[in-house]
Amino acid sequence: MSMMKKMIVVGGGPAGMMAAIQASQFYDVTLLEKNEKLGKKLFITGKGRCNLTNECDIDTYLKHTVSNPKFMYSAIHAFNCQDTIETFRRMGLKVKTERGNRVFPASDHSSDVIGALVRELEKRHVDVQFHRTVTDICTEEYPGNDGTSYLKQVTGVKCKNEFFPADVVVLATGGLSYPSTGSTGDGLRWAEKLGLAVVPPEPALVPINIKEDFCKRMMGLSLRNVNVRFLLPKSESSGRKKDKIIYEDFGEMIFTHFGVSGPVILSASSYLHKYLKEDEEIRLEIDLKPALTEQQLDERLRKDFEKYSNKQFQNSLNDLLPRMMIPILIERTGIESYKRVNEIRHEERMKIIKYMKCFSLHVAGLRGFDEAIITKGGVAVKEINPKTMEAKKIKGLRFAGEMIDVDTLTGGFNLQTAWSTGYAAGQDEQ
C-alpha cells in the first residue's frame, strides 16, 4: 500500500492533466475522465493546431485577462508562460512562436500536445481511468477549534454508486462551451450544491448576432485590416451625452448567416455581457479603410471615379471594396446603382465615404455555448485561495481551469490559465 496521500483529479482536460502531473510528486493520483480519451477539447483548440500559450511576460498575460486578473497573480507568477514552453519542451514537444506571440506545436498538430501530456502522465504513474463520470463530491463536517463552528473536509467522489476516497480532490471539469467535448458544467453544479458562490456562466469569445438581415448576403466574406468599434450610442433616455466606446480593435472579422464572427469580434464579445443584460442598444461600427483619412479616401474615390467615369456606380467600386459588399453599401447610401459615375454629386460621394469609414450594424445578442470558445463566470474567486486553488470553506477541495471565474482573450491565454491553475492545484499541502 502506498503511504502517499490520495488525490483524485476530476476531468482530463489541460487543467486536470497539468494538476495530475504536478501532484504526482506528492500524491498517489487518480484522474477520472468521463470520455474515452483525454483532452477532447484540447484536440480542437486553435483550429486543430492548439495555441498552447503566448510567449509573453506576466503583465501582458494579466492585461489579456478579462475577468479577475488579480486572482491569477500568484498562479501566473508560480508558473508563467515561459514555464509552459519549457515544460512542454522538457516533455519532448517542439514548439514554435507565430504572429502575436502565439505558441503552437511545431508540427501544427494539437494531438502532439495531448501526446506529450499523456506520456508524462504514464511516466509519472498517474492512474488514468476513462468512462468515469463523476456524479457527486463527498464531504464531512468536523468541529472547528473554537468548539462552535464546523469545518468541511472533502472525503472523495462518487461515480454512480462507486465511491473513490481521497484526501484531496481537484475539480477540473471545464466550463459549458462546446458541450460535445465533455464540458457540461458538472463541476459548477457541485460547487453550488456545496454552498459555494458561482458566478452564472455565460458564453464568451463567441460570435455575435446582428439585427441587420443583410449580413446573410455577405456570408463567408472576411474583412482584413479593418477597425471595429462597439459603442453605446448617446441617448436622452440613458442620459448619455456622447457615444461611449465599449471596445475597439483592429484586425480580421467575417460575416456569417446570423451576423459577425472572426478574431476581433470574438474578443469584443467578452466585453458586451453587462450591456446586453441591461438591454442597452449596442452599435458596431466598422471602418473599412482605417489607413485612410476621409480626405485621403475622397481623393482615392475621385481617382477611381475618373477611371470608371462612364460606368454605372455599381461597377465603380471594385478596386475599393470586396464584391459581396458593394450592393449592400450602395443600398445603404440610397444612390441609384445604375447611375453613371460622372453624375455622382459631391454630397453623394461624401455619403459613400461615410459608409466606408463607418459601416454600422446593431448587436442583437451573443451566440450560444455551442459556439463559444470559452465560458465566462464559474466558481467565484472569493471562494478560492489563489495560491493553492483550495476552496476556503472546504478543506482538500481544489479547482483548476475554466470552471473558475477567470476568462481571457484569445492568443493562448486561456490555456495558460489552465496550465497555471492546474500547476497550483497540484502542489503539496502548505
Ligand SMILES: Cc1cc2nc3c(=O)[nH]c(=O)nc-3n(C[C@H](O)[C@H](O)[C@H](O)COP(=O)(O)OP(=O)(O)OC[C@H]3O[C@@H](n4cnc5c(N)ncnc54)[C@H](O)[C@@H]3O)c2cc1C
Ligand atoms: C473551438 C475552441 C478552440 C479553442 N482554442 C484555444 C486556443 O487555441 N488556445 C487557448 O488558449 N484556448 C483555446 N480554447 C479554450 C480552451 O480549450 C479551454 O479554455 C480549456 O480547454 C479549458 O481547460 P479545462 O481543463 O479547464 O477544461 P476542459 O478542456 O473543458 O476539460 C474538462 C474535462 O473534464 C471532463 N469532465 C467534465 N465533467 C466530468 C465528470 N462529471 N466526470 C469526469 N470528467 C468530467 C470533460 O470530459 C473534459 O475532458 C478553445 C476552445 C474551443 C472550444
